[in-house]
Amino acid sequence: MTTAIAASPELIVDAGRIVEPSVAAESPLAIRGLTVSYGRKPAVFSVDADMPATSMTAIIGPNGAGKSTLLKGALGIIPTVSGEVSVFGRPFAKTRRRVAYVPQRASVDWDFPARVIDVVIMGLYAEIGLLRFAGWGHRKKALACLERVGMADFADRQIGQLSGGQQQRVFLARALAQDADLYLLDEPFAGVDAATEKAIVDVLKTLKHDKKTVVCVHHDLSTVAAYFDRVLFLNVRKIAEGPTDTVFTEANLQATYGGRLAATHIEDLQLGVG
Amino acid sequence: MTGFDRLIDALTLQAGYNSALVAIGAALLGLAGGGAGAFVFLRKRALVSDAISHATLPGVALAFIVMAVLGGTGRWLPGLLAGSAITAAIGLLIVEWMARRTRLSEDAAIGAVLSVFFGLGVVLLTVIQTMTSGQQAGLGSFLLGSTAGMLISEAYVIAIAGAIAAGLVFLMRRPMTLVAFDPEFATTTGVDVRRTDIAILVLALIVTVIGLKIVGLILIVALLIIPPVAARFWTDRVASLILIAAGMGAVSGYVGAAISSAFAGVPTGPVIVLIAFVLFLVSLLASPLRGALAAALRQWRFRRLVHQRQGLLALARGEAIYDRLTLSTLRRAGYMRRDGVATLAGRSAAAKALKDEARWAEAMRGEADGPVVADYDGLTPIEDVLTPDQIADLDRRLARLEVAT
Numbered sequence: 001m002t003t004a005i006a007a008s009p010e011l012i013v014d015a016g017r018i019v020e021p022s023v024a025a026e027s028p029l030a031i032r033g034l035t036v037s038y039g040r041k042p043a044v045f046s047v048d049a050d051m052p053a054t055s056m057t058a059i060i061g062p063n064g065a066g067k068s069t070l071l072k073g074a075l076g077i078i079p080t081v082s083g084e085v086s087v088f089g090r091p092f093a094k095t096r097r098r099v100a101y102v103p104q105r106a107s108v109d110w111d112f113p114a115r116v117i118d119v120v121i122m123g124l125y126a127e128i129g130l131l132r133f134a135g136w137g138h139r140k141k142a143l144a145c146l147e148r149v150g151m152a153d154f155a156d157r158q159i160g161q162l163s164g165g166q167q168q169r170v171f172l173a174r175a176l177a178q179d180a181d182l183y184l185l186d187e188p189f190a191g192v193d194a195a196t197e198k199a200i201v202d203v204l205k206t207l208k209h210d211k212k213t214v215v216c217v218h219h220d221l222s223t224v225a226a227y228f229d230r231v232l233f234l235n236v237r238k239i240a241e242g243p244t245d246t247v248f249t250e251a252n253l254q255a256t257y258g259g260r261l262a263a264t265h266i267e268d269l270q271l272g273v274g
Numbered sequence: 275m276t277g278f279d280r281l282i283d284a285l286t287l288q289a290g291y292n293s294a295l296v297a298i299g300a301a302l303l304g305l306a307g308g309g310a311g312a313f314v315f316l317r318k319r320a321l322v323s324d325a326i327s328h329a330t331l332p333g334v335a336l337a338f339i340v341m342a343v344l345g346g347t348g349r350w351l352p353g354l355l356a357g358s359a360i361t362a363a364i365g366l367l368i369v370e371w372m373a374r375r376t377r378l379s380e381d382a383a384i385g386a387v388l389s390v391f392f393g394l395g396v397v398l399l400t401v402i403q404t405m406t407s408g409q410q411a412g413l414g415s416f417l418l419g420s421t422a423g424m425l426i427s428e429a430y431v432i433a434i435a436g437a438i439a440a441g442l443v444f445l446m447r448r449p450m451t452l453v454a455f456d457p458e459f460a461t462t463t464g465v466d467v468r469r470t471d472i473a474i475l476v477l478a479l480i481v482t483v484i485g486l487k488i489v490g491l492i493l494i495v496a497l498l499i500i501p502p503v504a505a506r507f508w509t510d511r512v513a514s515l516i517l518i519a520a521g522m523g524a525v526s527g528y529v530g531a532a533i534s535s536a537f538a539g540v541p542t543g544p545v546i547v548l549i550a551f552v553l554f555l556v557s558l559l560a561s562p563l564r565g566a567l568a569a570a571l572r573q574w575r576f577r578r579l580v581h582q583r584q585g586l587l588a589l590a591r592g593e594a595i596y597d598r599l600t601l602s603t604l605r606r607a608g609y610m611r612r613d614g615v616a617t618l619a620g621r622s623a624a625a626k627a628l629k630d631e632a633r634w635a636e637a638m639r640g641e642a643d644g645p646v647v648a649d650y651d652g653l654t655p656i657e658d659v660l661t662p663d664q665i666a667d668l669d670r671r672l673a674r675l676e677v678a679t
Contacts (some may be wrong), residue, residue: 077461093464101462108456112316113510122455125448126463158510174459 026089028053028182028213029074034083036066036073042081047238051182051230054211056204056225058218058244061255065244067217068186070234075101075184086184097126100180104187105167110160117142117155123177124213138185142220148206150199165196172200183207185216190224201227224248225270250273278535284532293535294420298428300488300527300546301608304497306436307485309443310477310517311498313503316454317471320368321381323478324495325388329365330358330482331395331491334416339401349412351428351487358491359483365391366475385392419490419543421535428487435484439477443516446473451512488531489543496547497523507561526550578603579653583627585609589616590624630656633668636675 003043017175019051022111029051051057054131059067066218076092094172096206100123121258128134146152149169154162165208177270183204191263204214204227218224224231226243231248235258239251249271283289287297304314316324318587337357342348365387372383399413443450452460452468461467478498485494505518530546562568577599585600586609595614603612609620616624633656650659657665 022511073457075462077458096464099462102455103458103460107458112455112507113512113515114455115510118511119455122459124454125452128448130445130448160510178463 001248003170018035022227025273026053027051027086028088029184029215031070032084032087033083034070034073035081036069036078037081042236044073045236046083047234048184049151049216049232049238049241051213053213054208055230056208056214056216056228057230057232057234058224059217059234060218060221060224060256061239065256066237067219067234071101071184071186071215075099080210096182097178099182100175102171102175102185102188103185104190105171106190110162110167112159114159114161115155115248116151116157116159116170119159120145120173120177126178143175144171145173146170146203148176163193165192168192169196169199172203176203180212182213183215185214187219189216189218189220189239221253221269279534281335281533282635284522284536285529287630289532289535291419292424293532295426295429296488296535297528297531298423299424299432299540300531301524302433302436302527303481303485303488304501304525304527304546304550305520305524306439306496306523307481307497307527308501308505308519308521309516310439310474310481310511310569311523312502312519313443313446313450313454313474313479314498315502315506315519316512316515317450317474318500319474319478320495321384322366322475323382323482323498325369325391326362326366326386326479326518327473327494328388328395329391330362330486331392331397331416332412333358333361334486335395335398335402336361338413339398342402342405350430351425355431355483355486358486359479361391362464362482366472370472415490416486417490417492418541419485419488419493419622419631421542424487432484432487435480439480442477442480444475447468447512447516449473454678475620488527489546492528493547494544497526500550500554501526504550504557505565509563522550522553523634526553541643549629562657568623577654580674583653584610586620586624587631590628591621632672633665636668636671637664 012030031049032049033046034044034049035042043064045072051069059070061067067079073083074092075081081140088098092099117139119130121138123145124134124138124141128138133136142205143155146155147193149167150170151169151173154166154170159170172185172188175185181184185204188200188204192200202215207214208229216228225248229244230242231244232241233247233252235256239245239256248269253269253271280289284293284297287294311323314320334354334357337354338348340357341350342351346353369380369383369387372378372386374382378384378386402413421462449460449465449470450473452463452465453474457467460470481498482491482494485491485497501519501522502515505515505521508518509515526546526549530549531542533549534540534542534545553653557565559565559567579602581597581603584597585595585604588595589599589604589609596606601610601614604620605612607623608617609623610616631652634650634652637650637660660668
C-alpha cells in the first residue's frame, strides 16, 4: 500500500490529469480509490485525494455529495467498500496520535453530564491513559486550549448551557488538546455566528502557520477563497482538487453543483484564474 | 413484635443471620447495579439490558435440567447463574447481530429476543414442573426475587461479581465516557466502539446474573436504570454520576431487602425497585440542580424579575401599565402606591433601570461576544456583573454619545 502512495514527487500523470507535484511520501493524508456506500448506492465513489503538508483544504460540494462521508470513511468511523488511506505515509491505525477530528456538533447529545473542561480533557485521554487520573497539568493544558478559542471563562459550565457557536469552539479546543499534525473538521462553520466563525478561522490559520495540515468539510462558497488555499470538489466522485487560485473556477463549480448553483452567485466568489 | 419493630431490626442487621446476609448482599448488588447502570443509561441502552435480563430465564431452566439429569440437586446457584449468563450472552449477541447485519432496527431486535427467550424460559419451567425431581420449587423465585434461604456462599458470589463489575467500570470509565458522549470522535482516537458497547452490556449482564436471586430477572433492569436517572438530577459530571448512582442503588437494595425480610411474603425485587423509585421521585422534585421544584421556583422568580423590570421601564417612560402581574409586582416591591402612582423609591428605581438599559446597550456594542455580555440576562443589577471601573467607562462612553447627538 505504501509503495503505491510513496510515488516520486515529480509530476505524475494520472488518468490524463496532472496531479499536484507537492505530494510527498509523507503526505499528511493520502486517499486512494476510497468508496463508501450506504446500501447499494455509493455515497463516495473511488476518490483519490492528497493533502500536502501545511495546507488548508476545503472539501466542497452540494448536499449529499459525500463530503462528511469521505472524512468518516478515511478515518474508519464508517466501514468502507474499497480504498486505501495513509496518514503521514502509514496506516491511520498507527498514526492516530497525529490526527485530530472535529465531528459535526449536532452529532452528539449536549445534555451529556460534562463541563466544558471535561470535554476538552477528552482530547487528552490518549495521553493520560486508562488508569491515571487527570491531574493539574492536564487541566492547565485544557484551559490553554480553551483560551485559544476564547472560551476559557466557560471552563466550568455545563455543556448543555452553551450556544451553538460555543459548542463548536469547545470541539475545536478538544482537537487542539490532541496536539495533532493533521486536523480534520466536519462543517466547523455550520450554524455559527460571525464572531465564532472568525475565532475558528483565526485558530485554523494559526495551525497552518505552525506547519499543521487542515482539512474542512465546507459549505459556504463565498468564503472558500478567503479561508482556504486548496479546494477539493466532490460530488460522489472527485471533480477536481488543487490550489484555490487555479482550481476554484466556474467550470469546476458548474461541474460539481450543476444547475443547483445560481449564476448570480458565481460572480461574488473570488474565483481562481483557471 | 410489630412490623415496624421487625423493620428496625432488619435495618440494623438485628433480625437474624439470614436477613443481615440478604441486606448486605442486596446493598452490594445495588452498588454494582447503579455503577454499571450509569453507562447503560448514558449510552441509552436500557432496553438492551432488559432483553439481556429476560434472556437469562431459559439458561436458569436449562442449567437446572442438566444438573438434575446429571444427578445433582439442580439448585446449585453457581450452576444456575452460569446457565443464565450463557443464554443472556447469546441473546445479547443475537440483538447485536440483528441490529448490525439486518435492516431491522435495534428496538425490533430487542422485542424479538426478549419475548422469544422469555417464552422459551417459561416453557422450560413447566417442563421442569413435570419432572420427577422434587426440588424444582423455587425456580419461580428467579422471576421476582426472594430473600428466603440465602447462603453465605451465594453472598460471596454476589460480592465477587460486584467487585469485578466495579473494577471494570473503573478501568473502562474513559473509553465508556467517550463512546457514550461522542462515538465518532472515540473511533478516531482508537477506541473500539463496538467492543466498548459490548463491555457496557457485559456489565449489565454481570449485574443481571448476580441480581437474579434477590431482585429477579423481570425487575433487575430497574436497578440498572433508576439509580443513574435519579443521580442525573444531582450532578453534571460522569464521575459523580457513577458514585451517586452506586450509592442510591446500595441504599435501595439495603432498605428494600430489610423491608422484604420484615414482612413475610413481600417479594424482594419489587420492594427494592419501589425504594429506588422513591429516591428517583425525591431527586426529580427536590434536586436544586435539575429538580422540578427548583426549576419552578427559578421560573417564578424570573417572571417576577421580568415584570418588575418592564414595569420600572414603563414608569420611567411615563407609559401606562395594564398587566396585573406587573402592577402587583411593583406594588409589592414598594415602587407603586395602590392608586397607581409611583413612590419615591419607584421613581429612583425606574430611573436606574432606564440607565442600566442604556449601559447594557452600550456594553453590547463594545463586545457582544464577551462571556459577561453573552451571559447577561438584562435583569440582574448591573453592579453584580460589571466592575465599578467598567460601569464608569460605560457611563463616559454614553456621555460622549449624548454630546455627539
